[in-house]
Amino acid sequence: MKKLLLLSALLLVVNQLAWAQTERGVGWWSGGINAASSRSTLFQQHNEASALDLRFTQGTFIQTDLLLGADLRLSRSKTLTREGFTLEAVTDDRLTTVAAAPFIRRFWGKEALRGYVGGGVLVELNRDRLLTANTKTRNAEDLTTRWRIRPELQAGLFYAISPRWGVDLQARSSVAPIAFTDLNLSLVMLTGVKTVPIAADAKKTPTQLLTGNWVVSGTFDLGTDRQQLTSAAGELATNVETRQTERFTISPSLGLFTGRRWLLGVSVPISHAVQRSEFVRSATQTVSGITSDITTNGVGLAPFAKKYLTKGRFGPFLTARVGWQRERTYGLSATADTRTTTYSWRVAGGLAYLLGKRFIVEGELVGVGSQWASSQPGGESSRQIDVSATLRPAFTMSYVFL
Secondary structure (H helix, E strand, O other): OHHHHHHHHHHHHHHHHHHHOOOOOOOEEEEEEEEEEEEEEEOOOOEEEEEEEEEEEEEEEEOOOOEEEEEEEEEEEEEEEOOOOOOOOOEEEEEEEEEEEEEEEEEEOOOOOOEEEEEEEEEEEEEEEEEEEOOOOOOEEEEEEEEHHHHEEEEEEEEEEEEEEEEEEEEEEEOOOOOOEEEEEEEEEEEEOOOOOOOOOOOOOHHHHOOOOEEEEEEEEEEEEEEEEEEEOOOOEEEEEEEEEEEEEEEEHHHHHHHHOEEEEEEEEEEEEEEEEEOOOOOOOOOOOOEEEEEEEEEEEEEEEEEEEEOOEEEEEEEEEEEEEEEEEOOOOHHHHEEEEEEEEEEEEEEEEEOOEEEEEEEEEHHHHEEEEEEEEEEEEEEEEEEEEEOOOOOOOEEOOO
């Protein structure tokens, strides 16, 4: 009987917490900012690129289970290319996108997991400015402006991982035809929540973070791209090339908790890609094709250190990692047997959620990193810098051997 009363009391607390998260006056915050820049130097070519992407979502429950808010987005990118013996041919492309989407959502459920449906109106403006200059054309400028207004439907699931934090899985669709293809997963911060949860035993370290535990995780990517390229200088001189690229990348990771919630480990990125091209001499008369393959193999090492700052089931972490990778490209149509060496580093912070007793789900919210790459022969080089702060991270899941 006492256990039944205790269970009923706990369920009542959970219901109150869930109800408080969607009651009138609670604020809903999500979004992020990402800035990146890159520079590469090739033979008779110099490339520079930069990008800034700002996304922000804010809403307020105007009454219980009814959220009114808006999505805002600002995106800017710039690509600068210089070509020629003296780099006199210049192409400067700048793209700006501004969008706003006011919305309203209706929530159902009083437990940790809730569903919602809603709708809104997307207003978007795109501006593309392309400037070209060389020795013959001093200044040629193309300016394209596009805008659109589109009503949209929204549906999603919200899972509360604490009274003031949750995970939002959202799908969007145009009104006609209805096709929910835009799927997003993001962290949500709630403000104005009145109910405070019963504190867990903060002195007890969760089983996932105990010293001596091994942690495994990893990522992989598998895909195929297919292109058909046609160039013509007269009917008989028409060349048709069918190009297919098959790629596979895997990056297993292994770490060990060494004490005081420190995780030390290493990941091993491995990549393999094959580009197969078939050439046909004429588009009107099929001639036996000439085929060629270009293969790229890569392997690297990326040691890392991670510190979980609290003993709670949900809390922040800090991480730092460095990386080295070597790639080799060879094949019949490759200009040479090319070897590319890449060095990188990154420092980041985020939030982790200890799921059950054997899983850790986490996402990086803020980070800064850089990457250098050089290729031989040829002396080609590139450098990239990335700075990000977001509530829409790429989530990862790790398995803990107890």
